[in-house]
Amino acid sequence: MSYTIRPQSADFKMGISVVSQFEDWLAQNRDAIGVSFVGRSNVGKSSMINSLFGGKTARVSKTPGRTREINIFEFELNLNGKKCDLPKFFLIDLPGYGFAEVSKEMQKNWDELMGAFFAEVSQSMLLVNLQDARHPDQDVDKQFYNFIKRHNRKTILVFNKIDKLKTQKERNVLEKLKPVLSKDYKWIRQMYFASAESKKGIPQVEDAIVTHILEELEMRKTHVEEPDA
């Protein structure tokens, strides 16, 4: 049995720009299962989403800092390449961090919105943090981890744009950083190297997402069965 993301199944549901809107969504979706993407502005979150979910799911920007809202989609899984009867899952494209040219007002809005998101969203949402393979673990990435670490989210780290690493030397720098980062960021489950452009590493990231979803479904099954045991 092999589950995969059903191509082109991600359906845009809503864009959330203020905390009260998020609270409304949360009230309806406390048990949400799925995946959310976060990373520095322009790191390729929307491009990665399109590589994984197909076609033009998310808007790719020419100017950094375009995705300002929490964009919520629902998607399906395939079983052996065919539609199956599992429920829908959530895909969330989060607004980027570390964009230098934002006003105080916009930064405040990001802090409030993301503060509410990471404090309250379901623990069954896997967090995919994207970093730039050419400039990993930047100050803004560190700041972001400080911002979320107390929430202890299930997180994987994906280094995107590896197609831009042309020399072995550049690739070695990244390999060496892996053990250092896993020590510093203990809650990161796994690290991946990928390119939304060349599609390298995308199947591995897809696997991580599908595995997470199946684990969450499995956990709920055992929880429901418990009272009878």
Ligand SMILES: Nc1nc2c(ncn2[C@@H]2O[C@H](COP(=O)(O)OP(=O)(O)OP(=O)(O)O)[C@@H](O)[C@H]2O)c(=O)[nH]1
């Ligand atoms: N070479 C290369 N370029 C990429 C890759 N992924 C994204 N890009 C480019 O990087 C730019 C930003 O991509 P987006 O997907 O819009 O980035 P984002 O993180 O969603 O950006 P914001 O929504 O503005 O925060 C675009 O010009 C993409 O074409 C990649 O793997 N390799």
Ligand SMILES: [Mg+2]
């Ligand atoms: Mg984007």
